Amino acid sequence: MKQTSVVIIGGGATGIGILRDLSMRGVDAVLLEMGGLAHGTSSRFHGLLHSGARYAVGDPESARECIEENMIMRRIGKQCVEETEGFFAALPEDDPDFAARWVTACKAAGIAAEAVDPDEARRLEPRLSPRVREVYRVPDSCIDGFRLVWHNALSARRYGGEVLTYHEVTAIRTEQGRVIGVDAKNRVTGETVAIDCEYIVNAAGSWSGAVARMAGLDVSVSPDKGTLIVFNHRFTSRVVNRLHKSSDGDIFVPHGSVTIFGTTSTPSKDPADSLPTSEDVTRLLDIGEPLFPALRSYRILRAFAGTRPLYTPNNAAGRAASRNFHIVDHMDEGLRGMASIFGGKLTTYRLMAERMSDLVCRRLGVTTPCRTAEEAIIPDPAPEVLERAARSFPAHGIRLVADRLGDAFGDVVKNAAREADNGMLCECEMVTAAEIEYVAKDPATHSLHDVRLRTRLGMGTCQGTFCSLRAAAALAERHVNFALSPVRDVQNFLQERWRGLRPALWDTQLKESELNRAVYLATLNLDGACREQNN
Amino acid sequence: MSRTTDILVVGSGMAGLMAAIVASEQGKRVTLLSRGCGSLNIGSGCVDVLGYVNGQAVEGQPLDALDALPERHPYRLVGREGVEEALKMLSAVCARHGAPLEAAANGNRRVPTILGTLKPTCLTLPSCRGELLETAASALVVSVEGLKDSHPALVTAQLRRYPHLANIAWHEAHLENPIPGAHRNLSPLDIARYVESPEGTAWLAAGLRNALRATPADVVLLPPVCGLSNAAWEAVAAAAPVPLVEMPTLPPGVGGLRLYTALKNELQARDVDMVENALVTEAECDGKRCAALVAETACGRRRFAAKAFVMATGGFMGGGFLSSPGEAREAVFGLPVLQADGSLLPARPEDWSDQNIFGNHAFASAGVMVNAAMSPLRIDGAPALNNVFFAGRSVGGYDFASEKSGNGVAVATAWRAALSACAQC
Known part of the structure; x- marks a missing residue:
């Protein structure tokens, strides 16, 4: 039996933000996540740190929150943010009245929207359509959702917060209208863990409806599926939005070495519905082509989908449903010791965590104020660590690795120094053997797939064709074993990548798939070996 | 025109x-x-x-x-x-x-790969006699330091998962990288090019002899590094005290280049x-x-x-x-x-x-x-x-x-x- 003050359910940005906030205020807290951290919506979005401009006309309150949080994130989470700025571009067919209203609304919300001469805009973004009529510059930026969640987890751990991944909540225990604990199942070992607590925070995103039902509560959360496309290079240097009433397929976000383009909005019954379809992909291409005329000639790496946890108490749906967040104290429904947070967006995750933590602290009688907006999530690495790193990492990759690893950077640099040759196993994402070994040995890592989520191994151009074998081999060499044999682990890894390729299987991505089959099936007989070898 | x-x-x-x-x-x-x-x-x-x-x-x-x-x-x-x-x-x-192709006597040849799998194939160069594993009591898997795609530990961890290879005594060894200051990706092709030279042939022959002295074995598995030509392969194989088997690897493979060269030479002739x-x-x-x-x-x-x-x-x-x-x-x-x-x-x-x-x-x-x-x-x-x-x-x-x-x-x-x-x- 474990004991804590607060159990947080859900290891996305919101839940992990709450864990960090409460831990910084000295409140004992344990976070339960049924999968790996950020496996849900926090990693299944376009990676846009909103300036708020997108919401300026339709939802001024969200817009104001976005711009404030955007500025805070640049300060506290600079390792997760690439300060690219953004363009809003209108084509001749877009309503000029909307553009005028939008400019006024941005001003009212405190969002700088500065007109850029279309020729100048095309000089800066040469792939943009020559037909653009009006362009504005806004403080949009890019943010890495995976990394943000991990960094918050590292920060929370520093303050004593505990994270249990692959722990699925099976029951919420109550006694006389009051929460007394949670039961969870460890999905790796199958064991049941019982945790006594005073308070439960439901931050399970698209799954929050199901969690609330375990406590006998009925809430209206409607998963809304959004599909996105990943292209294999950066064809824009900044975020590019279509300047019209928010719609499907109007946001392009450069992200590391790729560009993410989306999204769609389709009501879904299943919060785990993350299967993209070719209809979504081709429709997005149709919609995106007017802004980037050569869009269809760019190679698609994969498509992916996630569900937005829309809070829909009034039966609003799709784009009409509010993107704002809502905190529900279930005391109003007769259950003390539990609150849920619904809706919202990644840009405002910190504010959501602050509001929820304020409520929890009020209920627990804690008066320590929130400090998450002041303190950097990850401290800067010491100059001497960076200097040491230069001996084992390629110069152009050090910053990237330091930003990605956060607290773990010092340890990885130490390990790298012991390697005879700290081989670069994934060239696209600059992942070296030392980093893979360190992440693989983390207790939260159970497979190459988990290694990918933290390091971005296999997320680049080769989609795992070269680096998955290398990583498996390097781990075998270092005697790091998972439950599955390396060969089966590689198979699972490639299978997961395959899922995102199928809805866009034509042209260059089909070429790449035939190469992948030539290597793994024809040359290495991976398929035959999976049938013939014992695990 | x-x-x-x-x-x-x-x-x-x-x-x-x-x-x-x-x-x-x-x-x-x-x-x-x-x-x-x-x-x-x-x-x-x-x-x-x-x-x-x-x-x-x-x-x-x-x-x-x-x-x-x-x-x-x-x-x-x-x-x-x-x-x-x-x-x-x-x-x-x-x-x-100079690229003699041969088949195993009774059907497909099962060649070990750098993924630690056996791949069935029909005709191969003499460097891929995978069936040698089937009669071996011990095998030494060798790679060269710096080869990112070839790790003996993966090969041994996987090959022993075949029931008929489970009882082989598996050993691992690394040879030092003979191409100092190779800042880019080192591939078996780079090593094979080096082995094509007389000093490279001598380096590999000596390296294998030393590895086998430290860890005796009936057969050696290694990535395709034994030269670009069959002559180099024959020189390395003749100098080795036990039979050698080259394992297919990720592109660029070396075996394919050997066949390609042979066919191109025929076209030129x-x-x-x-x-x-x-x-x-x-x-x-x-x-x-x-x-x-x-x-x-x-x-x-x-x-x-x-x-x-x-x-x-x-x-x-x-x-x-x-x-x-x-x-x-x-x-x-x-x-x-x-x-x-x-x-x-x-x-x-x-x-x-x-x-x-x-x-x-x-x-x-x-x-x-x-x-x-x-x-x-x-x-x-x-x-x-x-x-x-x-x-x-x-x-x-x-x-x-x-x-x-x-x-x-x-x-x-x-x-x-x-x-x-x-x-x-």
Whole structure:
């Protein structure tokens, strides 16, 4: 039996933000996540740190929150943010009245929207359509959702917060209208863990409806599926939005070495519905082509989908449903010791965590104020660590690795120094053997797939064709074993990548798939070996 | 300016090179156009004939299993005698140029790979005698430091998961990287190039001797680093106290380059015209007769007239097929790329593949439908062109990856297509 003050359910940005906030205020807290951290919506979005401009006309309150949080994130989470700025571009067919209203609304919300001469805009973004009529510059930026969640987890751990991944909540225990604990199942070992607590925070995103039902509560959360496309290079240097009433397929976000383009909005019954379809992909291409005329000639790496946890108490749906967040104290429904947070967006995750933590602290009688907006999530690495790193990492990759690893950077640099040759196993994402070994040995890592989520191994151009074998081999060499044999682990890894390729299987991505089959099936007989070898 | 030749072959993978050799041997004047180096060059050099039929491993001689294949399979179209004849010819050519191909006595050879798997194949160079493992009591797996794709620990961890190899005493060793200051990715090809030199041969021979002194074993497995030529391999193998087996690896493989070099040497000896870096963009046809192909070359746009044509342009990877959502066509003549049963590929891209990555994918066996002469067919089964023939991956009806039949089908279809082309002139 474990004991804590607060159990947080859900290891996305919101839940992990709450864990960090409460831990910084000295409140004992344990976070339960049924999968790996950020496996849900926090990693299944376009990676846009909103300036708020997108919401300026339709939802001024969200817009104001976005711009404030955007500025805070640049300060506290600079390792997760690439300060690219953004363009809003209108084509001749877009309503000029909307553009005028939008400019006024941005001003009212405190969002700088500065007109850029279309020729100048095309000089800066040469792939943009020559037909653009009006362009504005806004403080949009890019943010890495995976990394943000991990960094918050590292920060929370520093303050004593505990994270249990692959722990699925099976029951919420109550006694006389009051929460007394949670039961969870460890999905790796199958064991049941019982945790006594005073308070439960439901931050399970698209799954929050199901969690609330375990406590006998009925809430209206409607998963809304959004599909996105990943292209294999950066064809824009900044975020590019279509300047019209928010719609499907109007946001392009450069992200590391790729560009993410989306999204769609389709009501879904299943919060785990993350299967993209070719209809979504081709429709997005149709919609995106007017802004980037050569869009269809760019190679698609994969498509992916996630569900937005829309809070829909009034039966609003799709784009009409509010993107704002809502905190529900279930005391109003007769259950003390539990609150849920619904809706919202990644840009405002910190504010959501602050509001929820304020409520929890009020209920627990804690008066320590929130400090998450002041303190950097990850401290800067010491100059001497960076200097040491230069001996084992390629110069152009050090910053990237330091930003990605956060607290773990010092340890990885130490390990790298012991390697005879700290081989670069994934060239696209600059992942070296030392980093893979360190992440693989983390207790939260159970497979190459988990290694990918933290390091971005296999997320680049080769989609795992070269680096998955290398990583498996390097781990075998270092005697790091998972439950599955390396060969089966590689198979699972490639299978997961395959899922995102199928809805866009034509042209260059089909070429790449035939190469992948030539290597793994024809040359290495991976398929035959999976049938013939014992695990 | 138009150049004339009897037979124009397009593509320099296994199928293109082989078709050019067959046509030249028939006394025809041959020109070979190639855009890149083909995928033979970067492959393992194993000549797979047939490893699996519907996921079942082929026991015994692969040629005996051809009858189990569907009627439209290219092997069935070429016929067993044809396949045999073609493979014999390939072996003869390779032997003439110092790349002797050999088969195991009783069926497919199972070659260990750097993934720690066994891969069934038919003809290989002498460096891939995988069956040596089956009688070994101990094996030493060797790699060179800095080779990112070859780790002995992975090979031993996986090979012992085969029940029949579980009792072998497995050992691992690393040789020092002989190419100091290699800042880029070191591949087996880099080491093989070094081993081709006399000091490199001596380095590898000494390294293996020392490794075996420290850890005696019945057989040594290593990545394909034993030189670029068979002469270098023979020198290393002769100096080694125990038999060596080279493991197929990720591209660039070295075995493929050895075969490629042998076939290119044969073409040079036969005075075949070779035009490299030529991308065929269009065909000049009069009804069902092709008069010439037009290509973008290093010297601009050029027209290549011929009496007959062999297209060995590859599939999706090689550039022989163009595809867009739900549609695919052959790149030069615009022929339909059809499923193995002769029907159009599905309109929905998801239906081109199975959700299991190892499943039965429609795209994998899709290609140009041909008759027994390798003459392309329209979707209604009628001949599409009279003097154009297809070979290799551009032919539909087989899945080289799951069957392990790539080079075998390439050789057999090239042989047939070249003879059909010769009959036209």
